[in-house]
Amino acid sequence: MEENGPGMASNTYRCWVEVSTGQIVENCAAIRDLVGPGVGVMPVVKADAYHHGAVAVSRALEAAGAGWLAVSNVEEGVSLRSAGVGCSILVMGGFFSCEREALAGQRLTPLVHSMAQLRDYDRFSGARGEALPVHLDVDSGMGRLGTNESVEDVVEGVRGLRHARLEGLTTHLASAGDYTSPQTDEQVARFGVVRQALRAAGVEPRWVHLSSSVPVTHARREAWGNLVRPGLAVYGYPGICKGDSPACAVAVKTALSWKARILEVKDLPAGQSVGYNALFRTARPTRMAVIAAGYADGLPHALSNRGRVIAGGEWAPVIGAVSMDLAAIDVTGCPPLAPGDAVTVLGTEGALRQDAEDLARAAGSIAYTILCGIGQRVKHVYL
Numbered sequence: 001m002e003e004n005g006p007g008m009a010s011n012t013y014r015c016w017v018e019v020s021t022g023q024i025v026e027n028c029a030a031i032r033d034l035v036g037p038g039v040g041v042m043p044v045v046k047a048d049a050y051h052h053g054a055v056a057v058s059r060a061l062e063a064a065g066a067g068w069l070a071v072s073n074v075e076e077g078v079s080l081r082s083a084g085v086g087c088s089i090l091v092m093g094g095f096f097s098c099e100r101e102a103l104a105g106q107r108l109t110p111l112v113h114s115m116a117q118l119r120d121y122d123r124f125s126g127a128r129g130e131a132l133p134v135h136l137d138v139d140s141g142m143g144r145l146g147t148n149e150s151v152e153d154v155v156e157g158v159r160g161l162r163h164a165r166l167e168g169l170t171t172h173l174a175s176a177g178d179y180t181s182p183q184t185d186e187q188v189a190r191f192g193v194v195r196q197a198l199r200a201a202g203v204e205p206r207w208v209h210l211s212s213s214v215p216v217t218h219a220r221r222e223a224w225g226n227l228v229r230p231g232l233a234v235y236g237y238p239g240i241c242k243g244d245s246p247a248c249a250v251a252v253k254t255a256l257s258w259k260a261r262i263l264e265v266k267d268l269p270a271g272q273s274v275g276y277n278a279l280f281r282t283a284r285p286t287r288m289a290v291i292a293a294g295y296a297d298g299l300p301h302a303l304s305n306r307g308r309v310i311a312g313g314e315w316a317p318v319i320g321a322v323s324m325d326l327a328a329i330d331v332t333g334c335p336p337l338a339p340g341d342a343v344t345v346l347g348t349e350g351a352l353r354q355d356a357e358d359l360a361r362a363a364g365s366i367a368y369t370i371l372c373g374i375g376q377r378v379k380h381v382y383l
């Protein structure tokens, strides 16, 4: 990953993303305003901050006052510490016992996903002579990570802690965007039972958190606890809902544009096939441009003959198969274009705009996979 100063718009990259950390900070501030002073905001910066660049994004968020960041794994947390990020960091996606030293040594807070893991971390904490903080993940219905042991076992396990400190209690919602499903209400209720039982036993964790983006942006307040974990919304996507959902309660804007340069412009006669397996054949004389973005850069292969990019301020359909390093687009209806000109895969150009939700719809996918799928070799330019 490259980091660049401002004013690098005239770069020489083949394919790059332009990221506004300022917009990400603004989105986070809008979420903070929505949830109010009683609820903390823990932006999720896993998966290289959904390809926005975890270090740059985390530094900007911390400078703007973030007290918490969330990552998926220990390695992601360690790399933020190496970059000088000092705020609390939650490691959500599980860890192995061989990673406990790194967690403690780097002041990373783990989510523990079973009572056995909690006991083990307690012993580890004792051996280090430290009251290490942990958050306990309760499986309230997600059926993935998180303890699904009985409420009694959870209470007994937590009361049995001798060294580690239960700083947080959490769960993850499986169907937060699906307002046709009762699952979220059921999960909130089941989580509430565990929380109540702990409270009755005199245990009151400092942080209680359940919500990723959608329950935040769509103001499902009963699922906020006192800390929320928005990922996608921080990057400008409020999330998509199914059924009779309330309106989105917060204005967030996308912070990433994705560009690729034209390598070649060619006039093809009618009847010419384009690309692997001749998936496309020109019906008329066609001006075609080859762009420096393929599926190795994260342009989904599913966009073959389906997707479109913005070229010279006009839509340019993808023609033929998206290949590993290249894709062909039809620029017949576009203003004159030349090798070296940039096209917009994601972002705004002239009056047109395409975001990751749009591209995902065309690819039969979801915005998350579009953003996380942007390839390693695609350079970052920070605005």
Ligand SMILES: *Cc1c(COP(=O)(O)O)cnc(C)c1O
Pocket: 044, 046, 092, 172, 211, 212, 213, 214, 229, 230, 231, 232, 233
């Ligand atoms: C990824 C993740 C989030 C953030 O999800 P978004 O839908 O991107 O807001 C929150 N919590 C957990 C446990 C996650 O894994």
